[in-house]
Amino acid sequence: MNKIVTLEEAMCHIKDGMTIMIGGFMAAGTPEKFMDALVEKGVKDLTIIGNDAGWPDRGIGKLLINKQAKKMIASHIGLNPEAGNQMNAGALEMELVPQGTLAERIRAGGNGLGGVLTPTGVGTIVEEGKQKIEVDGVEYLLEKPLKADIALISASIADKKGNLYFNKATKNFNPLMATAAEVVIVGVEKIVEVGEIDPNDVMTPGLFVDYMVEV
Amino acid sequence: MNKIVTLEEAMCHIKDGMTIMIGGFMAAGTPEKFMDALVEKGVKDLTIIGNDAGWPDRGIGKLLINKQAKKMIASHIGLNPEAGNQMNAGALEMELVPQGTLAERIRAGGNGLGGVLTPTGVGTIVEEGKQKIEVDGVEYLLEKPLKADIALISASIADKKGNLYFNKATKNFNPLMATAAEVVIVGVEKIVEVGEIDPNDVMTPGLFVDYMVEV
Amino acid sequence: MNVKEIIARRVAKELKDGDVVNLGIGLPTMVANFIPKDMDVMFQSENGFIGLGAAPEEGKEDLDLVNAGGQPVTIVPGGAFFDSATSFSIIRGGHVDATVLGALQVDEKGNLANWMVPGKMVPGMGGAMDLVVGAKKVIISMTHTAKGKPKILKECNLPLTAAGQVDMIVTEMGVMQVTKEGLVLTEINPQYSVEQVQEATEAKLIIADDLKNMEI
Amino acid sequence: MNVKEIIARRVAKELKDGDVVNLGIGLPTMVANFIPKDMDVMFQSENGFIGLGAAPEEGKEDLDLVNAGGQPVTIVPGGAFFDSATSFSIIRGGHVDATVLGALQVDEKGNLANWMVPGKMVPGMGGAMDLVVGAKKVIISMTHTAKGKPKILKECNLPLTAAGQVDMIVTEMGVMQVTKEGLVLTEINPQYSVEQVQEATEAKLIIADDLKNMEI
Secondary structure: OOOEOOHHHHHOOOOOOOEEEEOOEOOEOOOHHHHHHHHHHOOOOEEEEOOEOOEOOEOOHHHHHOOOEEEEEEOEOOOOHHHHHHHHOOOOEEEEOOHHHHHHHHHHHHHOOOOEEEOOOOOOHHHOOOOEEEEOOEEEEEEOOOOEEEEEEEEEEEEOOOOEEOOHHHOEOHHHHOOOEEEEEEEEEEEEOOOOOOOOOOOEOHHHOOEEEEO | OOOEOOHHHHHOOOOOOOEEEEOOEOOEOOOHHHHHHHHHHOOOOEEEEOOEOOEOOEOOHHHHHOOOEEEEEEOEOOOOHHHHHHHHOOOOEEEEOOHHHHHHHHHHHHHOOOOEEEOOOOOOHHHOOOOEEEEOOEEEEEEOOOOEEEEEEEEEEEEOOOOEEOOHHHOEOHHHHOOOEEEEEEEEEEEEOOOOOOOOOOOEOHHHOOEEEEO | OOHHHHHHHHHHOOOOOOOEEEEOOOHHHHHHHHOOOOOOOEEEEOOOEEEEOOOOOOOOOOOOOEOOOOOEOOEEEEEEEOEHHHHHHHHHOOOOOEEEEOOOEEEOOOOEEOOOOOOOOOOOOOOHHHHHHHOOEEEEEOOOEEOOEEOEEOOOOOOOOEOOOOOEEEOOOEEEEEEOOEEEEEEEOOOOOHHHHHHOOOOOEEEEEEEEEOOO | OOHHHHHHHHHHOOOOOOOEEEEOOOHHHHHHHHOOOOOOOEEEEOOOEEEEOOOOOOOOOOOOOEOOOOOEOOEEEEEEEOEHHHHHHHHHOOOOOEEEEOOOEEEOOOOEEOOOOOOOOOOOOOOHHHHHHHOOEEEEEOOOEEOOEEOEEOOOOOOOOEOOOOOEEEOOOEEEEEEOOEEEEEEEOOOOOHHHHHHOOOOOEEEEEEEEEOOO
């Protein structure tokens, strides 16, 4: 079960029209080398699920600037004007989701749950078109799980079994997305031998990881 | 904000009739000293939420043997015959919950979610009396969040701000329960100075912890 | 070879390199003993880790490291600990390739009953209901009958653990697959005749055209 | 003292020892500068940690340690990192004592609009909708008007961030509490008269019997 592949081999899994989760938060914890490789590869019509639209020159932003996405599901796009421009021009379908709801929807997708019952968004346009469920007199929105064909995430350290460790604020959406995609590909800063990460400190167990690229 | 108290001070918070979450899994990760102290204190009519009924002489089992619970919400009681006996005799109300559902209900309680939509239990007696919600053609049970007055949990290491670290298989329900009770009291094996636990490795942030007892 | 070993050996052959597997208590735990050494199968323990290893040597037990039955165990290199929510994210989320469980009753529709006998034994379902719903493959491993009475029924009459989730049944008499048409006997222990297997089974067995001897 | 500092200083007085606080981007981040040194307030950063510290010295930036705006920051001793689901467990679960946010509009029912101007600026709600629903106390800190136009309205006409969740509003002109009866002006900046404050406010203000000078 060798999970370590080259960047090129990893990118072979990504095809036009796929739904792709991309980890990171304003590019911190985003697998930047994968962004560059996807720009070079030129895959298009992607549906991208990520916290934000990154920056014009960093993170998910690179894919948007290169017009590789047809749809984006994100919580915040304000720091990459290109995202708003494409959205307003009708070139990019944009589903804006409250950040906590986005995290839970991804978690639910990876967790076999039927959805998320959240108070967030009640009484706002976020509730439009969604089922409302009352539990003990309080109204919640039923937000549906998210899954993807591919998750592109990053980790600071991984062992050869794919056990992952995330440094500082790079955790964010990475551990969640690792659970919710058919194929999970990790850009790892440093790959170590099995046993070098204390089993207490593993943040994402290797069973969630399909491929790793040392970046 | 000194969170470190004596065992006696900690137990003052626990009163007859309260709903108490108790961490651990077959007594691994259960705050054993708190069990002994509660037996000594003799509080009664407790509603206990925990994975299991422990052993007759270890973990939650001690409280059951001493007839301090009027109700228990658990996933497994098979290794403490007293639990089944009291249940069959009508002395103990027992709500048996699938283990994954129990974990998610506690998480939902601590997380501000309205409930859990799970496929687990559909077509079994677990679904009795529960709302069923269909999402994209699949049926899920709506399982309600659980909260408690008190959570009694254990940790292997804590710093003085209450940041917790759990060793090996003692995590289990402890980090979840830390989020879901009004007052969270932790039995800690070893209390260290602030900064001694790497912020990357904190498993439960101190903000969830009200009191700690070095045990 | 005793009956339990026959069953455990046959179940072990269902597991593949790279699989994540959860074994129920009792007979299913024996399956771990028959995994080829060169095969990488990781066992998940629903109380919160992956990489369940053998029992520790006497005197080397660690109270912080137990299995779902509360018994001291070890963890293999490359294992990892997690909390109960994550444990069931793995289970319910479809990240367990196979679960091997015992049964009180199983029926031709793939229904399973293994968690209570009303008024008598009510141990609780523990993680079984989630495992049966979430694992990609549900394998029931058990003796074919209990005190001479069939456990493989037309329809379970004990409270179910889950409806229609069982994929296959392995007993000392043979291997049965759950299909839309009913239970198909695909392998038979050559110590028994097809008639004997049917006699010990309440559900009507469909005999596979290419019925094989049970591989053990 | 400039307008923003007046606001930030006043908001800082709302925070208590031991509080967990989330500050929105812009003006609210200034609040951190006015917490007394002997007071233990921990700032949560919704991208995944608690213990948000000051900006790092130049040259000491760490790309792995940024705030929710993607800017380099530091973490204080006793802080902790977590993933986004845990971050919002903290927020939605009611474990944040106070959140301080800016607003485009806020109204007398406690409705807040701060995440989009249809057809123009649509930055997205980020974590704001969860914060406003989940935090125990929601404090809006902003300049009283925008280009001379009131931002405190009878009813918001921009898309809401949340309905009826705002607890108090702090501007350079004064402090208003959201009550069932409407907005109560409890403190006023002595540089302004009550009439001036009302003039700059579309909603009808209820003047507290014990109206005080704004503490800064």
